[in-house]
Amino acid sequence: MTAPAFGRFFLPGPTDVHPDVLAAMQRAMIGHRSSAMERLLEGLEQPLARLFRTSRTVLVGTTSATGFMEMAVRNGVRQRALSLVNGSFSERFAKLVGACGKECIRLDVPLGCAVEPDMLRDALRRTPVDAVTLVHSETSTGVLQDVAALAAVVREFDDVLLLVDAVTSLAGSPVETDQWGLDFVLTGSQKALALPPGLALGVASERMLERAKTLPNRGLYFDLVSFVQATTKHQPTNTPAISLLYALETQLARIERAGGVEARWRRHDAMRSRVEAWSEQRGVPYVPREGRRSWTVSCLKLPDGTGSKTVVGALKEAGWTIGAGYGSLKDTTIRIGHMGDHTVGALEELLALLDGLVA
Numbered sequence: 337m338t339a340p341a342f343g344r345f346f347l348p349g350p351t352d353v354h355p356d357v358l359a360a361m362q363r364a365m366i367g368h369r370s371s372a373m374e375r376l377l378e379g380l381e382q383p384l385a386r387l388f389r390t391s392r393t394v395l396v397g398t399t400s401a402t403g404f405m406e407m408a409v410r411n412g413v414r415q416r417a418l419s420l421v422n423g424s425f426s427e428r429f430a431k432l433v434g435a436c437g438k439e440c441i442r443l444d445v446p447l448g449c450a451v452e453p454d455m456l457r458d459a460l461r462r463t464p465v466d467a468v469t470l471v472h473s474e475t476s477t478g479v480l481q482d483v484a485a486l487a488a489v490v491r492e493f494d495d496v497l498l499l500v501d502a503v504t505s506l507a508g509s510p511v512e513t514d515q516w517g518l519d520f521v522l523t524g525s526q527k528a529l530a531l532p533p534g535l536a537l538g539v540a541s542e543r544m545l546e547r548a549k550t551l552p553n554r555g556l557y558f559d560l561v562s563f564v565q566a567t568t569k570h571q572p573t574n575t576p577a578i579s580l581l582y583a584l585e586t587q588l589a590r591i592e593r594a595g596g597v598e599a600r601w602r603r604h605d606a607m608r609s610r611v612e613a614w615s616e617q618r619g620v621p622y623v624p625r626e627g628r629r630s631w632t633v634s635c636l637k638l639p640d641g642t643g644s645k646t647v648v649g650a651l652k653e654a655g656w657t658i659g660a661g662y663g664s665l666k667d668t669t670i671r672i673g674h675m676g677d678h679t680v681g682a683l684e685e686l687l688a689l690l691d692g693l694v695a
C-alpha cells in the first residue's frame with residue numbers, strides 16, 4: 337500500500353511529516369558517545385533555544401511527550417499540585433501527579449472551556465500548593481488557554497512552580513518560555529513540530545532545577561538534574577533515538593530557512609482563521625469560544641444527525657485524514673489538526689471536501 341502524498345494527513349497528532357524530514361532518518365548510525373554525537377547535539381542547541389524562546393538549555397529525550405509530563409511532576413512537585421483540568425490531556429497531567437505519589441487538587445472546568453485567571457487566583461488562595469499543572473492547547477477540545485495571564489497569577493504566590501504541557505502549542509502558536517516565566521514547558525515531536533513520534537523536548541527554569549535537587553524519588557530516566565548536566569555537555573543521558581535526532585536537526589534547519597518560529601506562528605494563525613471563517617459561513621460552530629481557540633487543532637460541533645464517524649470515514653475514502661472528537665465528544669465533534677508543515681492551500685481543499693459532508 338502506498339501512502340497518500342504529503343499534505344492530507346490532518347490528524348491532531350501524529351501529523352504529516354515532510355519527505356525531506358523522513359529522508360533524513362536514513363543516515364547511518366553514529367556512536368552515542370562519539371564526537372559526532374556531541375557535534376549533533378551542540379548544533380541543536382541554538383535553534384532549539386530560539387524555538388522555545390529561552391536562554392536556557394533545551395532538553396531532548398527519547399520518550400513520548402507523556403514521559404516529560406512525568407519529568408515535570410517528579411522534579412517539580414514537592415507535595416501537592418493544583419491541576420487545571422479541561423480535557424483529556426490535562427486530566428492525564430492530574431493523574432500523573434497522583435501516580436507519582438503526590439497529592440493532586442483538581443480545578444475542573446467544563447469541556448470546551450478554559451480556566452480563566454480569576455478562577456486560578458481563587459483556587460490558589462483557597463488551597464496552598466507548591467505547583468500548578470496545565471495544558472496550553474488542550475488537543476481533545478481545541479481550547480487554547482491564556483498561559484501568559486495564568487503564569488502572572490501563579491507568580492503572585494510564593495514558591496509555586498508552573499508546569500506547562502505545550503504539546504500542541506509550541507512551534508504552532510506563541511510560547512514565550514522566559515518572558516512568561518514558565519518553570520517547565522514541554523512538547524512532543526509528533527505534533528506542531530511535524531516530526532515522527534518518539535522525542536520529547538522541554539525546558540526547566542532555574543528555580544525548578546533548584547527544587548529538583550531537593551526532591552527524593554526523582555527516579556533515574558527522568559531525573560532533571562542529571563538530564564541538564566548531560567545536555568549542558570552535549571551528551572545524551574542514554575542511547576537516544578539517533579534517527580529521530582537526524583530528523584530534528586533537519587526540521588530545525590527547515591524552520592529557520594522558512595523564517596523561524598514567528599513565521600511558523602503566522603502560518604498557523606492563518607490556518608486557524610481560515611477554519612474560523614468556514615465555520616461561520618457554514619454554521620458549524622466551534623466547541624471553544626472565540627479567543628480561546630487553538631491555532632493547531634480546530635474542534636467543531638457537527639449538525640444534529642451527522643456523526644463524526646460518517647464524516648471521518650467519507651474523508652478517508654477520499655484520501656484525507658482528520659480526527660473524530662475525543663472522549664465524551666467523540667461522536668458529535670470533529671478535530672482538524674492543522675499543525676506542523678500543513679498549509680492554508682491544502683486546508684482549503686480539505687474544507688471544500690467537508691462542505692459536501694456537513695451540509
Ligand SMILES: *Cc1c(COP(=O)(O)O)cnc(C)c1O
Binds near residue numbers: 349
Ligand atoms: C499528544 C498529546 C500529549 C501526549 O503525547 P504522547 O506523545 O502520546 O505521550 C500530551 N498532551 C497533549 C496536549 C497532547 O496533544
